[in-house]
Amino acid sequence: MKKSVVASEKPVKAKEFDKELFKRSVEYNVRTLYRKNLEEADAQQIFQAVSYAIKDRIVENWMETQKAYEKEDPKMVYYMSMEFLMGRALGNNLINLKAYKPVAEALEELGLDLNLIEDQEPDAALGNGGLGRLAACFLDSLATLGYPAYGCGIRYRYGMFKQEIRDGYQVEVPDNWLMNGNPFELRRPEYAKIVKFGGYVSVHTDENGRNVFTQEGYQSVKAVPFDFPIVGYGNGIVNTLRIWDAEPVECFQLDSFDKGDYQKAVEQENLARNIVEVLYPNDNHYAGKELRLKQQYFFISASVQEAVEKYMRKHDDIHKFYEKVTFQLNDTHPTVAIAELMRVLMDDYYLTWEEAWEITTKTCAYTNHTIMAEALEKWPIELFSRLLPRIYQIVEEINRRFILDIQQKYSNVPGVDVQEKIRKMAIIYDGQVKMAHMAIVAGYSVNGVARLHTEILKTQELKDFYEMFPERFNNKTNGITQRRFLLHANPLLADWVTAHVGDDWITDLPQISRLKVYADDKKAQQEFMNIKYQNKVRLAKYILEHNGIEVDPRSIFDVQVKRLHEYKRQLLNILHVMYLYNELKEHPELDFYPRTFIFGAKAAAGYRNAKLTIKLINSVADVVNNDPAINGKIKVVFIENYNVSNAEIIFAAADVSEQISTASKEASGTGNMKFMLNGALTLGTMDGANVEIVEEVGEENAFIFGLSAQEVINYENHGGYDPMEIFNNDQDVRKVLMQLINGTYAPGDPELFRPLYNSLLNTQCTAKADTYFILKDFKSYAEAQKKVEAAYRDEDNWAKSAILNVACSGKFTSDRTIQQYVDEIWHLDKVVLK
Template identity: 85%
Template structure:
C-alpha cells in the first residue's frame, strides 16, 4: 500500500484493488515486453481486429486467471483477511462495448493471445461507454458510466504513437511536373488521436497482445488568449469538440448531429489505427507492396469499413501508388465479418453527410463504386435474362443518395464471414445473394463462440473444478476435450454432483437478485433466462407476452399442474429506441403484478436485472436452466 502512503488497515477497498492490480500489472508488463520484442524480431503477420466496441468485462480476475496466478493470489489475500470476490467487485466493467458484437471482439482477443496469434484490437477509449442503466418506476434511465473515475490501472498511455485525424474542408488538386495529380485536403478541422494500450494476456503461455483504444485531444489545446479576453467558451471550444468524439458509445442518432458524430467516431479510430499499422510496417520494411503479407484488417461489422478507403488514401496520397497497385494491396488486406441478415440494419450514410465530413475519402469511394459498377456491367451485360440495372441497384456502393458500407466491405474484402452456419447460408441465398453469385469464393462461416476461460473457469469455478476433476485441465485451452464428459451422461453420481453445482450457482444468483432487486426467488424453480441487447427482433416482447399468458392461465386454473418458474431478463435499450424502452417498462410492470400476487403461490416470478454487463452475466449464465 506504499502507493497510497497507507497501511492495509487504513486503505479503502478501492485502494486495495488498485494496489493488487498494479502488482499483477508488474507481472504482465514483463511478458508484454517480451512478446512485443519477439514480434519485432520474428516479424510475423499481424491481425488488426477493428471494432467499434470491445465488451471486455473486468480485467483483474481475467488477468490473474490467464497468468495462472488466481489461486495463489486468492490464498495470499485470504491471509490478509481480504475476500478476492469483494476485491474484484471494486473494479467497474470497462465501458467499451454493449452487445454480442463487442463480446465477440473481446473473446477473439483472448483466444488470439492464448493461441499465440500476433494481434492488435483497435477501438475507442470511451469515457462514459453507452450508459449505465438505472431502473426507476420500471423505466430505463440512462446515466453516464464513469468507469474511469478512479483511473484504469492496466492501461498505458502511448503519446509517442499519436496521430492526426482530419475532418471536413475540401480537396485541392495539384499537378506535378510528371503530369500526376496530387490530392490535398485543406480547410479541415483536425484532432489528435492518443493511443492507450491494454494488455491481452494469453492463458499460461507468456504471450501478451494489445488492445489499443484511442482517445481524442484538441490540436490547439487550451486557448489562453481567448480566456484572458473573457471568451471562456472559445477557450475550450476545440477541446470540447475533441472530447465529444470519445465521450459515448453509439450516441443517439435520431437526429443529424448524432449521425455526424457516429461517422466521425468511426473515421477517427479507423484513420488513427490504419495510419499506425502502415507506419509500424514501414518501420521494418522498405516496400509498401508487401503490406498484405504482413498485415490483415478484420472489420467487425460495417462500422470499421472506412478502413478500406482510408488505406487507399494513404497508399495513393502518401505513397504515390497508382490506383491498381493500391487496390491490389487493399483487397488483399481487408476482411469483413457480417453480423446481421436484416437489410435495414446494414449501415448506410447519406452522401451529403459523408462527402462533407470526409471529402477525400468520399472521392475514393466514388472511384471504387465507379469501377465496381463497370465490373457488374462487364460480367452481366451479355448474360441472358439478367437485368443489369437491377443488379446495379442491389449491389452499388453509392445508390439512392446513400453510401452502403456493407457493399463496400464485400467488394474490397478478400473474405466475408457470417457468425453462424444458418446466418451465413441466409446471407448467401437471400440478403447478399447477388454478391455471393459474383464472389462465391469470398463467403465463409465462422460460428461465434465465447472463451471458456472467462465464462467457465472464472465465471463458474465450481463447475470448472468438477470438469477438470473428470477430464483434466486441457479443456482450458482446447475446449473439445470437454467432450470427455459424455461418458458420464448416464452416471447417476455424476448427475447428482452436476446438479448440486447448478443449485449452488442458482443460490448465488438468488442472493444477487435479493441484494439488487429486493425480490425473493426460489432456487428450486426453473431459471428461464433472456439476457441480451434489447431489440424487437430479439423477441423479449414475445417472451414477456408468454409470461402474461402463463400468469392468466394460472389465475383461471389455479389447480393446474405447473412447475415454478423464475423469468430473468437483462438488457439495455438504445437511448433513442422508444419501443425497446417501453418493453423494459412492460417487463417491470408485469413483474410488479406477478411478484405481488399471493394467489399464484410464487409459481411465477419475473426479474429484470439492472445494468446487464459481463460481470453479472458470469453469475447469470452459470445459474440458467433455460436460455
C-alpha cells in the first residue's frame, strides 16, 4: 500500500452536531423556499428543506476536500460509467456524516419523522442493475477510504422506468425523478464542453508539415455538468459524481440565418433534447441503437476533455498525464474514451501517434461484467463512422496496428493459424467495431468481477487475448457498501452487531468476523431471530400496503430480487413453486413449513419471455394465494417496482437468498452479498461470487445445487443435453410444464404461457431448447429446497448459520474491492483531512 498524504492546513474539526442550529435552518428553509412555516409545509417541502440544510453542511466539507486535492495534486481515478444507480441520497448522507440519529432526534422534536421524510425522495435510478449499483458502491468506498475520485456519467432526465403491475403484467411508467428538483445537485455551467457529431474529416498539412485533421459539417451539443457530493463515512471527504446534461449550443442569430442554418439549428436542438432523455432499460443485452452510441460519446467526450483540461491547469507536460489520471471503464459502454483521448492528444495537443498511444494505454483500464454473447457491443461500421468520423479513423488505425502486432507475434509460431487469430481478435471485423477488443488492446488492465468469472474470461471467452497479454488480466471480486446495506438498511441488526463486536465493522467489515463466537450462543441466536422477525414484520407491512397481500412473518421468507433475465432463472423458481403447490394439493396431509416466495424484478421493455415470466409469477400468485385448500402454506408475492430503496427493506427481511443463475452466466452478482450481510442463507448454484461466498461461510451454511460452470460449458460446446428426456421421464416436471399450456394459470387463455413452454422444450425446432438448463437443474434445486425446509425447522441451527453468514461477509465489502483496485491497478494515494 502506498503512503498516505496528509493535506489541508486547517484541521477539519469533527463538528459537533448542533441540533438547535439544524432545526432553525430547516424552519428557515421552509420559509424561504415555500413561504410557509413547518405546520403548513407538505411532506415533499419538508424533505427539500431538510435536504438543503444537510447540503449546507456537506458543501463545507466538499470545498475543503477539493482544496486539499488542489494542493496535494494526487493521482485521480475517473470512474467512467453509463450508469450510477445511487438510490436515495438523504439517509445515506446522514449516515456518512454520522448525523443520522441526531438528525432523527432533532426532527422528532419538530414533530417530524425522518423515515417518512426519507420516503419523499425519489430514487436516483440512473442504472439498470448490478453494474450501475456497483458504481454507486464504489463511489461510497472511494470517498470513505479517502481516495481522490470522480464518477463520470449521464444525467438522464428519465431514469430506470417505474414498474407497475396491471392485471399481472409489467407496465413501464416514466421515472420523472427530477420533477421536484434535486436538492443535492449543483449545476456547473462554467465547466460546459462542446461535443461534436457527424460531418466529415478534412485533412490538410500545416506549416510544420504535420497532418491536421478537422471535423467539418458536424452537429454539436453542449454538455453541462451537474455535480453530486459523495460523502465519505466520518472522514470529512466529499468526492464528486459529475453527470452531464445536454443543452443546445447557441449558434445562430435570428436575423441572419438562412434556410440551411435554420434546419441545422433545429436538428442540433433536437439532438440536445434527445441525447440524455432516457436510460436504456436493457441489462446484459446489446440493442445497437444509434442514440445509445450518441449517449456514450456525449458523456465520454465531455469527461475526457474535462480530465485533460483539469490536468493542464496544473501541469505543463501532457506526456505525464497518466501519472495523475486513470480512467476505469465500467464495461465497454465508455470504451470510446480510448479513441477520444487519442483524438484530444493528437488533434488538440499535437502529439504523435506513438506519444498519444503511450499515454492512452497507460491511462485506460477495463472491467468486464459479462460473458453473455448477446451483451457484447459490436457497432456497425456504417453507423459508427457516420456518427463519429474522426473517432472511427482512429479506431481504424488502432486496429491496423494491432493486426500487425498479431502477425508479428504469431507468423512464425508453428501450429498457429494467423488468419484465424485475426478473425477472432480484430477490433474491426465483419463490418463491425468490437468494443471489448478495443478495450483490451488499449487498456493496461482487464479485470473480471469474481474469481470464477475471471477464470472463464481467461480460459474461454477472451482466451486469445489472455494468451497475447497475460499480464493485463486480473480479478477484482465485487463488493457492496455495508454503510448503506447494513447500517442504513437494517438498523436493528446494525445495532446488535455493534453491541457485540463494536462498530469497527462500519469501515472495516472483516471485523464483523468477531461475531463468530456468538453463533452458538443461545441468547444471541434468539436475539438475532427476533431482529429478523421484526424486519419480516416491516416487509410484511410494506407488502400489505403495496400489494394488498397478507403474508405471515413466521413463514420462511424466500426471496429472489434482481433483474429479470432468462439466465437468472426466475422461471426455475416459479416452476418449483408450481410443483410444491401440486404436492400440497395431492397430499393435503403433508407436513409443510409455511413459505412466502417473494419476487422482485424489472424486465427490459422489449424482452418477451422475461415479461411473460412476470405474468406467470403473478398468475401463480393469484391461484395459490387464493386457494383455501392449502391453508396459506404457500404465498407468492411479486413486489412491484423493485429498486434500491425497497431493496433495503427486502434484504433485511430475507431468510433465503435465491442465487440460482445457470452456472457460468452470472459474472458475480452483488445481491447475493447484500443478503449474506443481512443474515440470509444462500440457495444457489456455483456461479459468480456464490463460489466465494460459500468458500467464506462454509458449504454447510448454504444450499448449493445444480450443474457446475464447467459442466454447463461442456454441454454448450459438445451438446449432449436433451430436455425432452427429462420431460418424458420425470412426472413432476411434466405435470408442471403441462400446466403452462393447459390453462391452469391462465383459464381464459390457455396458450398464454406457451412461449415459456417452448423455450424449455423446443417444440417448434426454431431455437435451442432450455438454453439455461432449467429442467436439467430442476431436481437438484427441488432437493436443495427440501433441505432448506428441514434446516429451518431447526431454529437454533438456522440462527447459527445465519449469524455465521453475517460474520463471514467481511470479504464482500466494496472497501476491500476498491483497495484492491487501488493497490493493483490505479496506484492512488490516500488523502487524509485531519
